[in-house]
Amino acid sequence: MSENISNQSEYVLETRDICKFYGPLKANDHISLKVKRNTIxxxxxxxxxxxxxxxxxxxxxxxxxxxxxxxxxxxxxxxNPMDACRHGIGMIYQEFMLAPNFSVFENxxxxxxxxxxAFVDYKKSREKVEKICKDYNFNLPLDEVINELPVAMLQQIxxxxxxxxxxxLIIMDEPTSTLTPQGIEGLFQAMRVxxxxxxxxxxxxxxxxxxxEVSDEITVLRLGKYVGTxxxxxxxxxxxxxxxxxxxxxxxxxxxPGEPGEPVLSVRNLSVYDQDNIQRLKNVSFDIHAGEIxxxxxxxxxxxxxxxxxxxxxxxxxxxxKIEYLGKDITGNTPRENRAxxxxxxxxxxxxxxxxxxxxxxxxxxxxxxxxxxxxxRWLVDHKDANQFTExxxxxxxVKVQSIxxxxxxxxxxxxxxxxxxxxxxxxxxxxxxxDPTRGIDVGAIxxxxxxxxxxxxxxxxxxxxxxxxxxxxELSDRIMVxxxxxxxxxxxxxxxxxxxxxxLMTGGVAQKYETIE
Amino acid sequence: xxxxxxxxxxxxLNATFRMSAPLIxxxxxxxxxxxxxxxxxxxxxxxxxxxxxxxxxxYLTKNYMIGTLFGVIAAVVLAALxxxxxxxxxxxxxxxxxxxxxxxxxxxxxxxxMIFHTRGATNxxxxxxxxxxxxxxxxxxxxxxxxxxxxxxxxxxPILTIIAYIVxxxxxxxxxxxxxxxxxxxxxxxxxxxxxxxWIAMLVSGATMxxxxxxxxxxxLAMFTENMSGGRGFMVMASTMVADGNPLKGMLFGLIFGYCxxxxxxxxxxxxxxxxxxxxxxxxxVIILFITNFKNLKKFGKI
Numbered sequence: 001m002s003e004n005i006s007n008q009s010e011y012v013l014e015t016r017d018i019c020k021f022y023g024p025l026k027a028n029d030h031i032s033l034k035v036k037r038n039t040i041x042x043x044x045x046x047x048x049x050x051x052x053x054x055x056x057x058x059x060x061x062x063x064x065x066x067x068x069x070x071x072x073x074x075x076x077x078x079x080n081p082m083d084a085c086r087h088g089i090g091m092i093y094q095e096f097m098l099a100p101n102f103s104v105f106e107n108x109x110x111x112x113x114x115x116x117x118a119f120v121d122y123k124k125s126r127e128k129v130e131k132i133c134k135d136y137n138f139n140l141p142l143d144e145v146i147n148e149l150p151v152a153m154l155q156q157i158x159x160x161x162x163x164x165x166x167x168x169l170i171i172m173d174e175p176t177s178t179l180t181p182q183g184i185e186g187l188f189q190a191m192r193v194x195x196x197x198x199x200x201x202x203x204x205x206x207x208x209x210x211x212x213e214v215s216d217e218i219t220v221l222r223l224g225k226y227v228g229t230x231x232x233x234x235x236x237x238x239x240x241x242x243x244x245x246x247x248x249x250x251x252x253x254x255x256x257p258g259e260p261g262e263p264v265l266s267v268r269n270l271s272v273y274d275q276d277n278i279q280r281l282k283n284v285s286f287d288i289h290a291g292e293i294x295x296x297x298x299x300x301x302x303x304x305x306x307x308x309x310x311x312x313x314x315x316x317x318x319x320x321x322k323i324e325y326l327g328k329d330i331t332g333n334t335p336r337e338n339r340a341x342x343x344x345x346x347x348x349x350x351x352x353x354x355x356x357x358x359x360x361x362x363x364x365x366x367x368x369x370x371x372x373x374x375x376x377x378r379w380l381v382d383h384k385d386a387n388q389f390t391e392x393x394x395x396x397x398x399v400k401v402q403s404i405x406x407x408x409x410x411x412x413x414x415x416x417x418x419x420x421x422x423x424x425x426x427x428x429x430x431x432x433x434x435x436d437p438t439r440g441i442d443v444g445a446i447x448x449x450x451x452x453x454x455x456x457x458x459x460x461x462x463x464x465x466x467x468x469x470x471x472x473x474x475e476l477s478d479r480i481m482v483x484x485x486x487x488x489x490x491x492x493x494x495x496x497x498x499x500x501x502x503x504x505l506m507t508g509g510v511a512q513k514y515e516t517i518e
Numbered sequence: 519x520x521x522x523x524x525x526x527x528x529x530x531l532n533a534t535f536r537m538s539a540p541l542i543x544x545x546x547x548x549x550x551x552x553x554x555x556x557x558x559x560x561x562x563x564x565x566x567x568x569x570x571x572x573x574x575x576x577y578l579t580k581n582y583m584i585g586t587l588f589g590v591i592a593a594v595v596l597a598a599l600x601x602x603x604x605x606x607x608x609x610x611x612x613x614x615x616x617x618x619x620x621x622x623x624x625x626x627x628x629x630x631x632m633i634f635h636t637r638g639a640t641n642x643x644x645x646x647x648x649x650x651x652x653x654x655x656x657x658x659x660x661x662x663x664x665x666x667x668x669x670x671x672x673x674x675x676p677i678l679t680i681i682a683y684i685v686x687x688x689x690x691x692x693x694x695x696x697x698x699x700x701x702x703x704x705x706x707x708x709x710x711x712x713x714x715x716x717w718i719a720m721l722v723s724g725a726t727m728x729x730x731x732x733x734x735x736x737x738x739l740a741m742f743t744e745n746m747s748g749g750r751g752f753m754v755m756a757s758t759m760v761a762d763g764n765p766l767k768g769m770l771f772g773l774i775f776g777y778c779x780x781x782x783x784x785x786x787x788x789x790x791x792x793x794x795x796x797x798x799x800x801x802x803x804v805i806i807l808f809i810t811n812f813k814n815l816k817k818f819g820k821i
Contacts, residue, residue: 082709097707099700110697111708118689 011073012037012169012200013058018067020053027053028064029224035169035217040191040201042211045221046244046442051204054221055171058202059091060084071169090167092158094174098146105129105142108161132163136193151300152183159190170194171202176210180299181470181503188214206244206442208237209471222246245444255454257478257494261290264431264462265311265325271318272306279318280306282486288431288462293453295477295491296466299506303486304466305348308433311464312345313338325431339368344424348435348466350413354420357409361401362390364408365423389426397422398448414445421449425456432456435466450476470502482506524784528663533783535664535672536737538776540565540730542675544754545761545768546682547726550719552763553686555699558720559615560600561727562751563622568593568731570626573742574633576644582736585644586671589735590728597724601717619751627744637744644740647671671733675769678726682765695719699763730754749800756803760810771806778802 013035020028028050035041045051056062058069060078068075071087078084098107105126114124126142133140138156146154155175162170172191176184191201191214205211211218212232220227220243227243235243265288272281280303288294298304309315311323313335323331330338335345345368347353355364366386390404397418401411408416421437437453438446453476457463467473473480473491480491482505489505491497497505524530544561551558568589575581575588600618603609627637634642647669655666686692695715698705702712730750735742753775761767782795 081707085709091707093707095703097701097704099697099704101700102697106693106697107704110693111705111710113690113693115690118691120688120690120693 010037011035012071013202014070015054015058016068016070018054018057018069019065020050020057020062021065026224028057028067031067031221031224031226033219033226033229035200035202037200038195038198039216040195040203040214042203042205042215042218043221044205044208044211044218044240044244046206046444049221049244050224051221052173053224055091055173055202055204058084058171059089085165085167088166088168090162090165090170092155092162092170092172092175094177096154096158098154098157100147101145103143103145104140104149104157107146107157108142108164112165129160129164132160136160136163136190136197138190150183151178152180152186155179155183155187156190159194167199169200169202171204173204174206175203176205176207178300178468180506181499182507184210208240211240212237220244241443255476255494256458258291258458260292260478261460263287263289265323265464267311268322268324270307270310270321270323272303272310272315272321273318274306274315280486281310284486284488286481286488288464290430290460290462291457292478293457293463293465293476295473295480296464296483296488297470297473297480297491297502297506298468298483300468302483302506304468304483305435306486307483308345308435308464308466312343312433335368342428342430344427344429344432344434346420346424346432346434346437348439350416350420355408355416358407361394361399361404361406361408361411361419362386365390365393365404365419367423369423369427393419393422393426396426397452414441417441418445418449421452425452430461432461432463433466434463436468437465438467438469438472470499470506474499474502520788521785521790524788525781527784528660530777530780530784531664533780534773534777536668536776537779537783538772539672539675539737540733540750541753541757541772541775542679542769543671543733544723544727544730544751545758545772546675546678546765547723548754548758549682549686549761549763549765549768550695551723552758553696553699554716554719555702556604556716556719557611558600558723559612559752559755560596560618560622561723561754562747562749563618564593564596564724564727565731565734565751565754566622566626566745566747567596568728569734569746570629570731570742572728572732573639573642573644573735573740574629576646576736576740577642580643580645582645582647582740585736586729586732589732590725593728593731594721594724597720597727600724601720605713605716605720623745626742630742630744634742638741639743640739640741642740644736646736646738646740669737671729671737674729675772678729679765679769686763686765691715691718696763727751727754753799753803756807760806774806775799775802 011034014033016032018028018031031050031054043051043054053062057064060081060083070076076087078087099110102110108129109125114121114128129142132138138160140153140156140160141149146157159170175187179187191203194201203215215232217229218232218235218240219229220240222244268285270281270284271279274280284307286294296304296307306315310317313333317323317331321331322329325341325343330341351357355367366389370381387404393399394401394404399411399415399418399422401415408419411419417437424432424434434453437449453463465473465476478494480493480497480502482489482491482502484506491502491505544565548558548561571592572585572589576585579585596618600614603614604611630637630639649667649669650673652666656662686696694705694710697708698710698712698715706712731747734746757771757775758768760771778799778801782798786792786795
């Protein structure tokens with residue numbers, strides 16, 4: 001009996017020599033790891049380390065070239081993704097797998113409905129969902145349509161969904177990337193409840209801090225290879241970062257607070273209404289000075305993006321708003337005029353707004369500046385000039401490309417971001433509007449872009465940094481403002497407030513509204 | 519005044535019930551495509567070709583039921599071809615659809631000339647649907663003038679709509695097909711085979727378009743004329759889009775278009791120029807699309 005239990009309970013999952021090659025790329029190169037039952041097991045690694053491929057193999061969305069999966073001590077071969085699900089592996093994807101316009105309840109049951117013949121047995125399904133919510137302490141509005149629900153709630157729906165499907169081993173892919181500090185705390189709480197109920201969690205992340213907060217064990221992957229499994233007590237963030245990257249990494253941005261110069265951008269009483277006539281910005285006023293990085297923190301959807309978009313001319317400022325740039329009124333100017341005025345913009349959505357993935361690297365590098373700054377003879381594009389410029393950006397920003405004629409879509413996310421940032425930084429811009437410059441890219445590239453951003457500001461440009469990554473705002477900004485519900489609140493100077501104070505502001509905790517001193 | 523009076527006369531309402539039937543039949547099936555996220559502009563050709571083959575079947579066998587079966591099979595084959603092109607061979611749906619519609623017109627006209635040696639086949643010896651006399655309805659004044667003595671196909675339209683509604687909202691098939699249209703990836707992770715469900719939706723819509731086509735050629739006079747679907751396939755598409763795939767709402771829009779067609783008939787019998795009355799149903803499409811999308815106009819120019 002005891003023999004049986006120890007056999008059963010020590011490792012819930014084991015992979016042996018898992019390999020997956022894409023041509024010459026070794027996405028997974030003989031990965032063997034063991035996951036103890038009833039633990040929270042973190043899997044960390046840079047982008048391209050093979051985490052996603054490995055998880056794809058575990059859920060059978062990717063077929064391994066070689067290797068075995070051992071589940072509860074038995075070798076299993078999955079025939080299709082449903083097979084993995086039936087074996088009790090539940091996956092929570094980074095992009096939530098939820099259908100808009102569907103109610104929470106429908107989203108949970110779809111595909112696994114309790115049935116009466118061909119009909120859905122709504123009553124029985126409902127009871128099952130309600131029982132799970134009660135057992136695991138989730139409080140979900142089952143009949144509401146998911147569209148308006150906050151991200152943290154959506155994630156809980158995903159968790160209930162995999163539990164409903166009978167998952168025993170729950171894989172979470174970068175679950176914290178869209179959450180607020182408070183939301184992350186809530187998620188960790190839920191993870192602990194799941195663990196207490198006997199579930200095992202595989203937690204994929206590249207945020208080091210979180211790893212130490214919840215995990216019982218940490219597995220590091222690097223370049224498709226298994227580096228090792230560690231006890232969090234034996235590591236610290238710095239050591240873990242070094243293991244992930246394989247060399248010494250600087251985790252702090254090493255910011256040198258400088259003296260701000262003349263105001264470059266003055267925004268007064270800026271209000272913006274969206275297409276549904278909801279006010280997204282409410283009388284926002286602030287200045288940015290030369291050589292200064294102004295960081296805007298806030299929960300996603302608080303109105304930050306309307307700020308940078310409106311300044312750049314992508315959305316319309318309401319009556320009475322005033323945006324002044326170097327003493328000139330630019331309210332209502334088009335993006336083209338703004339580019340010509342040396343205002344740069346790095347949009348959050350790099351794949352859609354930042355570049356065109358289906359065109360070449362050189363085209364993307366001059367994109368937006370093809371009129372404002374030359375690159376053309378009178379009628380035609382000057383290829384020589386454009387190529388020279390592209391080569392320069394690619395060199396200066398260490399973008400790994402095979403040829404500047406290949407499509408941008410062939411680059412990795414980090415390299416695309418380096419290219420876009422490089423494009424905006426290399427144009428002698430006096431003002432840079434930048435949104436989430438390091439979203440979803442790995443430690444090495446973050447380090448690089450942070451360094452470039454600080455260097456850029458120190459040369460006298462003004463930077464408006466809008467980021468959902470609180471840590472990023474805190475590391476880089478000379479001055480921090482927190483946006484909540486379309487209004488700006490003072491978040492102090494560099495290093496003045498700590499994370500929990502700013503987190504409180506982000507969720508509407510008491511604070512003084514930010515007023516510009518006239 | 520007379521024009522206003524006939525707007526609510528039993529003649530017009532009777533014709534509405536009848537003329538909306540092909541639209542409603544098509545809508546009942548196309549709702550599944552809509553919910554599954556398939557846009558199919560080839561419906562027009564499905565209807566036209568089905569109408570031709572229904573007539574041909576009825577002509578060959580002297581049986582309108584078998585004629586209808588011919589039409590349904592023709593449309594299902596077309597749906598299968600369209601599905602093959604767009605789901606598996608990576609063809610662009612818009613271009614494929616245009617190709618289908620133009621070839622549908624050409625093919626039916628060519629076959630018409632080859633087989634019947636005419637560009638408008640009436641009285642070729644095909645059998646059309648019988649009207650059904652329902653005694654219960656016949657005893658109610660006013661109602662009897664609208665609903666009695668209609669054919670099986672006309673009655674099938676609301677019946678199919680109700681069945682489609684129940685399937686859409688009460689069965690596992692319905693909930694899955696709605697889910698996969700909203701987020702195919704999510705449906706795939708929920709074990710719902712997107713391709714399989716899309717195929718089912720595609721073939722179901724083919725079958726109901728087949729019924730709609732059979733209606734055109736076999737409902738009253740057994741006849742076929744060049745391009746006789748006359749844009750009804752597009753009306754099916756428009757109604758379904760406006761109703762967002764809800765079969766009951768779709769039926770409502772089908773009735774509105776049917777009403778316009780009926781009104782066009784009664785008005786032109788009162789001497790209103792046919793050039794004007796012929797416009798009515800199409801005008802209704804434009805107006806309904808405009809009204810239902812009016813809210814988007816306000817969003818124009820903002821992010």
